[in-house]
Amino acid sequence: MKNNIKFFIICISLAFGVTSCETDFDNPNAATEDQTFNSREGIFAAAVGLQQLYSTTGLRWIVETPAVTTREGGITTTFQNMIELEDGGTSLPNFNSNVQGLWSTMLRVIKIAEDIEASASDIELEAGTQSGLIAHAKLFKAMAIGSLAQNYEQVVVQTSNNNDAVFVSRTEGFQTAITLLSEAAAQLSANAASSEFINGITLGNLDLPNTIAAMSARYNLFAGNYDAAISAANSVDLSSTSIFAYDSQNLNPIWARVIQNDAPNFKPRDNFGLPAEFVFDAADGRLAFYLVALDETNQNGLPIEDISGFFDESTEPIPVYLPDEMNLIIAEANLRSGTPNLGAATTALNEVLTDTDDPFGVNADVDAYAGPNTAADLLNEVYKNRRAELFLTGVSLEDSRRFGRPEPSGAAMNYAEERNRNFYPYPDLERNSNPNTPADPSI
Structure with a gap:
């Protein structure tokens, strides 16, 4: 199976290219798409390859790119792509490799997921194996679309073989992701994932029902569907965990960077990259969990620390989501609803602040919230705790915009700004091949 998976990944890299269109290569030794997706072995290899692509190359771009933009991280290299990211502003080029890598890798994930979903029903499989494959593909397609919608103003939600993929608003992107997750949940409700699927694909590392619910909570929050976000977050079993697992051939991508x-x-960055107005209790366990004191600055004078948490070992697993994200979603959604529920928000926030038994060990273990009992103050506290709890999980740019943090000026090399972009420009690889590519955002 391992050789099949490696061969499959090589094939999809060639067959699907790096944009929303496909490029045909005449390779007589390569498996055809029909051969890949029309057998049990082929579709299993595709599903494993999908998960592997997202959790390695994909997660690198998902985490690293907005981390530098929003000051979660400070660059420590002279590679031009990283210099461009930290400089930011309107001069960030369309050919920046992070801008291109995030876009193209998510589109590759979407394409593979589409092919798995289209083919799974045509192969003779156990009902629970078929439903597991389809739900798994829908989950990863939803996460890829969601990752695009967090970082680009308009996104592609359906690939095209004809260089003409349609762009939709990021809000519609989130709604598409939510629909996919609902469909995935329905698949598993009708037929629970089989042992064959679990043993062959997720290996017990991914709790599909809870991960689907967690992502539904996340994207409903981002889309402004607050009641749905609360409902989905409440349905997640907070004692359950889902991880991306790594080995000597597939390294933890943040450790590698x-x-x-x-x-x-x-x-x-120290203080999770937040400005000095956000003060953490020195006893907050998340400081020691994620950061190792360094007392240094990078080449642009930004204070930096050494890394710990989920990123200090080459094969350390990375959570797909953190349980306390659900409490932070409940808190924020209650505050943003038409009739803010300050009591429910404070209760959920305190679950995070006083946590001592997080399954992953991310425990603030500090006193309950004692600040002003206003929606504005509570939202500020939620933002602060999202930055600490969800450090280097790829949501920082979405959060910075949603919480109305100061807008970037558009000037490059303004390192005092909390973020140096609102959205990324569209990669020139996409623009040069797809006539539907929109104009770049102003900043």
Whole structure:
């Protein structure tokens, strides 16, 4: 199976290219798409490859790119792509490799997921294996679309073989992701994932029903569907965990960028990259969990620390989501609803602040909230705790915009700004091949 998976990944890299269109290569030795997706072995290899692509290359771009933009991380390299990201502003080029990598990898994930979903029903499989494959594909397609919608103003939600994929608003992107997650949940409700699927694909690392609900909560919050976000978050079993697992052939992608070969590309910022107005209790366990004191600055004078948490070992697993994200979603959604429920929001927030038994060990373990009992003050506290709890999980740019943090000026090399972009420009690889590519955002 391992050789099949490796061969499959090579094939999809060639067959699907790096934009929303496909490029045909005449390779007589490559498996055809029909051969890949029309057998049990082929579709299992595709599903494993999908998960592997997202959790390695994909997660690198998902985490690293907005981390530098929003000051979660400070660069420690002279590679031009990282310099461009930290400089930011309107001059960030369309050919920046992070801008291109995030876009193209998510589109590759979407394409593979579409092919798995289209083919699974045509192969003779156990009902629970078929439903598991389809739900798994829908989940990863939803997460890929969601990752695009967090970082680009308009997104592609359906790939095209004809270089003409349609762009939709990021809000519609989130709604598409939510629909996919609802469909995935319905698949599993009708036929629970089989042992064959679990043993062959997720290996017990991914709790599909809870992960689907958690992502539904996340994207409903981002889309402004607050009641739905609360309902989905409440349905997640907070004792359950889902992880991306790594091994010697597939390394933890953040470790590889920050620690490998003692040649870091970036390091975490102190205070989780937040300005001094956000003060953490010195006893907050998340400081020691994620950060190791360094007392240094990077080449642009930004204070940096060494990294810990889920990123200090080459094969350390990374959570797909953190349980307390659900409490923070409940708190924020209650505050943003038409009739804010300050009591429910405070209760959920305190679950995070006083946590001592997080399954992953991310425990603030500090006193309950004692600040002003206003929606504005509570939202500020939620933002602060999202930054600490969800550090380097890829949501920082979405959060910075949603919480109305100061707008970037558009000037490059203004390192005092909390974020240096609102959205990323569309990669020139997409623009040069797809006539539907929109104009770049102003900043």
